[in-house]
Amino acid sequence: MRQLPDLFLAEMRALFERFDQTAQWPDFYRALQEAPTGGLRANGLKIAPVQLQHYLAGQTGCDIQAFEPIAWSSDGFRLPDGVQAGKLAGHAAGLYYIQEPSAMLPAEVLAACPGEKVLDLCAAPGGKSARIAAGLAGSGLLWANEISAERVRALQRNLELTGSTQAVITSVSPEALAQVLPGYFDAVLADVPCSGSGMLRRDDQAAKSYLSYGPESCAPLQRQILESAWILLRPGGRLIYSTCSFSISENEAQIARFLADHPDAAIRAIPKAAGVDDALPLTPALTGAARIWPHRAAGEGHFCAWLVKETDHADRKTTLPERQDEPGSGEDWQAFAAFCRGALSPAGQERLAGWFESHRMRAENGRLHLVPPCPDFQGLYLLKTGLFLGQVQRKGRGMVRFVPSQALLLSLRQHELRHVLAATEGDRLIRQCLRGETLFAPDEQAVAGWPPGAMAAIALETCQGTWPLGWARLEQKPVLKNLYPAGWIRPGQS
Numbered sequence: 001m002r003q004l005p006d007l008f009l010a011e012m013r014a015l016f017e018r019f020d021q022t023a024q025w026p027d028f029y030r031a032l033q034e035a036p037t038g039g040l041r042a043n044g045l046k047i048a049p050v051q052l053q054h055y056l057a058g059q060t061g062c063d064i065q066a067f068e069p070i071a072w073s074s075d076g077f078r079l080p081d082g083v084q085a086g087k088l089a090g091h092a093a094g095l096y097y098i099q100e101p102s103a104m105l106p107a108e109v110l111a112a113c114p115g116e117k118v119l120d121l122c123a124a125p126g127g128k129s130a131r132i133a134a135g136l137a138g139s140g141l142l143w144a145n146e147i148s149a150e151r152v153r154a155l156q157r158n159l160e161l162t163g164s165t166q167a168v169i170t171s172v173s174p175e176a177l178a179q180v181l182p183g184y185f186d187a188v189l190a191d192v193p194c195s196g197s198g199m200l201r202r203d204d205q206a207a208k209s210y211l212s213y214g215p216e217s218c219a220p221l222q223r224q225i226l227e228s229a230w231i232l233l234r235p236g237g238r239l240i241y242s243t244c245s246f247s248i249s250e251n252e253a254q255i256a257r258f259l260a261d262h263p264d265a266a267i268r269a270i271p272k273a274a275g276v277d278d279a280l281p282l283t284p285a286l287t288g289a290a291r292i293w294p295h296r297a298a299g300e301g302h303f304c305a306w307l308v309k310e311t312d313h314a315d316r317k318t319t320l321p322e323r324q325d326e327p328g329s330g331e332d333w334q335a336f337a338a339f340c341r342g343a344l345s346p347a348g349q350e351r352l353a354g355w356f357e358s359h360r361m362r363a364e365n366g367r368l369h370l371v372p373p374c375p376d377f378q379g380l381y382l383l384k385t386g387l388f389l390g391q392v393q394r395k396g397r398g399m400v401r402f403v404p405s406q407a408l409l410l411s412l413r414q415h416e417l418r419h420v421l422a423a424t425e426g427d428r429l430i431r432q433c434l435r436g437e438t439l440f441a442p443d444e445q446a447v448a449g450w451p452p453g454a455m456a457a458i459a460l461e462t463c464q465g466t467w468p469l470g471w472a473r474l475e476q477k478p479v480l481k482n483l484y485p486a487g488w489i490r491p492g493q494s
């Protein structure tokens with residue numbers, strides 16, 4: 001039997017008694033002794049949910065119905081017990097993001113639309129940002145912020161897996177961001193740090209964390225983040241506040257206090273799909289917020305509130321000076337252009353030309369970027385500024401070579417690449433690619449006509465489509481140098 005903190009049990013029992021829900025206490029307690037629920041979401045930038053269902057069923061041997069849709073998510077599925085979706089090559093291709101089902105609710109409620117400027121204020125590890133990126137559908141701006149240096153690297157990788165070209169990542173405090181970008185965003189998601197009681201059956205360290213950083217210690221920080229989020233939000237914009245805590249002090253009480261302090265704030269009712277309940281009726285308006293309970297739904301537990309900044313000038317937005325980037329050396333961009341002519345198909349070059357029209361060129365020490373329209377972020381600690389294209393390398397005798405990034409490859413489609421070696425799940429070529437090993441074409445005929453040094457993509461071929469996995473450079477037929485990022489290699493994958 002799972003040992004739960006006595007302090008937590010006492011708090012929850014008192015909560016159930018306070019709101020006349022003592023009859024549900026045995027079910028709640030019993031649910032916390034059960035195994036956690038797994039889930040994943042389709043990446044809408046690459047694959048449709050029904051296609052993902054078929055892919056997963058084909059690779060795992062499970063019936064397609066075993067991947068049960070999550071009622072409150074338009075692209076989420078429940079994972080059958082024992083399925084290790086993270087080891088499939090489709091995960092490395094960015095086809096889906098593994099996410100606990102109840103954590104899918106906040107980004108679904110936010111419902112990002114193309115062209116919007118959206119801030120994910122506490123973004124790591126990136127599941128909610130990935131859903132926002134899919135909603136933006138290649139336009140607008142996703143600004144993902146994560147103050148923790150330990151967690152922000154996972155955020156960067158997970159966003160690059162989506163193939164999004166619209167993301168900026170910073171690692172600063174919410175207060176610092178609010179000083180620079182007041183009233184700038186159409187929508188803000190604040191999935192705030194919390195006591196984590198909703199993770200007690202999922203994470204062995206959650207009980208220790210709850211005792212060290214309980215609700216009373218988390219609440220002041222949550223209030224500070226809410227205040228910063230409100231400053232960052234434009235008039236008429238929407239703010240989604242969420243936690244993975246069951247504690248009323250982190251949820252309903254937090255929102256009730258905020259509404260009392262902010263006359264321009266109003267709560268909107270969240271549509272309640274099956275498994276999503278009204279929040280606790282601390283005040284009548286708070287029933288518009290939502291809770292997911294582990295004894296009433298396939299999820300660990302979540303709280304979510306939808307707030308709107310009411311004003312007589314809802315169409316008024318803060319206009320900030322856009323960043324003016326130095327395009328860098330013309331020689332650097334010529335090296336990139338030469339790479340594109342050799343590595344991209346006409347369709348790929350046409351798509352890239354579209355990005356150059358909507359983004360700005362940025363170069364720093366030979367690292368080339370395309371930056372989506374956004375304000376000047378001088379003074380903020382940046383990890384990602386739009387789409388990182390790759391690095392220009394200079395060798396002896398004036399030789400210049402462009403080495404493309406993994407982010408660029410994952411933003412492209414198979415037909416946009418000139419040279420592709422595709423193989424099915426479990427094929428030796430796929431295993432070698434994901435393990436960072438030297439690559440061998442199936443035979444010389446597969447690379448016939450390729451020039452020496454040709455840049456190619458290793459791709460995953462399925463019944464649902466073909467998706468790039470990693471770059472490779474032709475050395476001596478049929479040998480290719482594997483350029484899969486060393487930091488992404490996971491032993492035993494695929």
